[in-house]
Amino acid sequence: AQTVTQSQPEMSVQEAETVTLSCTYDTSESDYYLFWYKQPPSRQMILVIRQEAYKQQNATENRFSVNFQKAAKSFSLKISDSQLGDAAMYFCAYRSPAYSGNTPLVFGKGTRLSVIA
Amino acid sequence: GAVVSQHPSWVICKSGTSVKIECRSLDFQATTMFWYRQFPKQSLMLMATSNEGSKATYEQGVEKDKFLINHASLTLSTLTVTSAHPEDSSFYICSARGQGDTGELFFGEGSRLTVL
Numbered sequence: 001a002q003t004v005t006q007s008q009p010e011m012s013v014q015e016a017e018t019v020t021l022s023c024t025y026d027t028s029e030s031d032y033y034l035f036w037y038k039q040p041p042s043r044q045m046i047l048v049i050r051q052e053a054y055k056q057q058n059a060t061e062n063r064f065s066v067n068f069q070k071a072a073k074s075f076s077l078k079i080s081d082s083q084l085g086d087a088a089m090y091f092c093a094y095r096s097p098a099y100s101g102n103t104p105l106v107f108g109k110g111t112r113l114s115v116i117a
Numbered sequence: 118g119a120v121v122s123q124h125p126s127w128v129i130c131k132s133g134t135s136v137k138i139e140c141r142s143l144d145f146q147a148t149t150m151f152w153y154r155q156f157p158k159q160s161l162m163l164m165a166t167s168n169e170g171s172k173a174t175y176e177q178g179v180e181k182d183k184f185l186i187n188h189a190s191l192t193l194s195t196l197t198v199t200s201a202h203p204e205d206s207s208f209y210i211c212s213a214r215g216q217g218d219t220g221e222l223f224f225g226e227g228s229r230l231t232v233l
């Protein structure tokens with residue numbers, strides 16, 4: 001079974017600075033999806049960024065980018081120019097390819113990010 | 118597009134009663150829905166997978182008689198917590214997979230259940 005590990009329970013960053021959240025995963029599959037979700041106090045799950053394993057290029061979404069190292073099974077999230085609204089719980093998640101069936105998301109334990117004004 | 122609506126967003130009930138939570142896909146057909154449970158300050162734990170028109174598949178340790186899941190149509194799945202007890206108090210979130218699965222799953226807003 002696949003597992004996702006987030007080794008940083010809490011992180012903090014100064015407003016306008018850059019922070020990197022770590023995520024590693026374990027899988028024997030060669031094709032899969034990786035995601036970062038943000039969960040603010042409202043607890044709504046918000047997709048931040050996604051990465052397909054077959055793509056070598058790192059995904060970017062505005063201030064959010066990932067460093068995807070497939071061989072190392074590492075998928076870190078970098079938040080640039082941090083804003084107060086970025087404060088939330090961040091979950092790294094893994095999903096097996098859709099063609100393999102009804103595959104759910106497997107989540108890490110999360111990293112709570114605080115942004116200091 | 119790809120909106121999932123969950124209702125109610127929060128509910129308080131007495132111990133021993135049953136509570137139903139609905140998860141609807143508003144603008145797409147959800148062939149599969151996943152139900153997660155989240156305790157305070159913890160991650161999301163998969164409870165069960167439901168496919169339209171068939172019985173749900175429960176994760177190990179999840180009581181299928183306690184958490185009844187029905188996926189009667191391509192736009193609606195329900196989770197019924199039967200004979201609820203205080204230890205069932207939690208945050209329940211559904212997510213849906215569309216027919217044209219592109220990898221992403223779509224989440225409802227979640228339902229906070231408090232059992233007194």
